[in-house]
Amino acid sequence: MEKVPYTGITPELAQSNSAKKLDTNLHLQNSKVLSCRDEQLQYIQKDSICMEIGVYKGDFSQKILEKNPKKLYLIEINTNYCENLKIKFKNYIDDNIVEIINKDSLTALKNFEKESLDYIY
Numbered sequence: 001m002e003k004v005p006y007t008g009i010t011p012e013l014a015q016s017n018s019a020k021k022l023d024t025n026l027h028l029q030n031s032k033v034l035s036c037r038d039e040q041l042q043y044i045q046k047d048s049i050c051m052e053i054g055v056y057k058g059d060f061s062q063k064i065l066e067k068n069p070k071k072l073y074l075i076e077i078n079t080n081y082c083e084n085l086k087i088k089f090k091n092y093i094d095d096n097i098v099e100i101i102n103k104d105s106l107t108a109l110k111n112f113e114k115e116s117l118d119y120i121y
């Protein structure tokens with residue numbers, strides 16, 4: 001059966017409200033609880049392929065970029081926020097490090113192969 005990348009659910013389910021329920025067996029296996037979100041930054045490897053889903057002003061994206069990823073995909077549904085992000089990260093975009101994707105997350109993720117990302121926030 002076809003599955004939506006990363007969610008482990010069918011396309012039909014992804015369109016329904018049921019998709020909002022967390023499958024704890026699938027999504028929390030091998031997970032670790034961190035005391036604050038900045039703690040996760042230590043796990044980002046230099047030259048890794050990263051993604052942030054829901055970016056807003058890009059404050060956390062800036063912290064990810066300080067870890068020197070090879071690529072950072074920024075998925076943001078709000079077009080106005082994306083326009084601001086294009087200005088904020090112009091140099092990174094010009095260097096082909098940041099790519100801003102103005103789509104909802106499930107739609108955007110359909111264009112990524114399984115296991116093609118090292119880090120997702």
Ligand SMILES: C[S@@+](CC[C@H](N)C(=O)[O-])C[C@H]1O[C@@H](n2cnc3c(N)ncnc32)[C@H](O)[C@@H]1O
Binds near residue numbers: 052059075
């Ligand atoms: C709490 S803010 C994110 C903050 C940011 N990650 C940070 O740590 O500073 C949530 C963002 O998610 C975006 N968002 C909400 N639903 C989304 C979706 N389905 N796909 C992509 N972005 C979404 C909102 O527009 C908003 O910018």
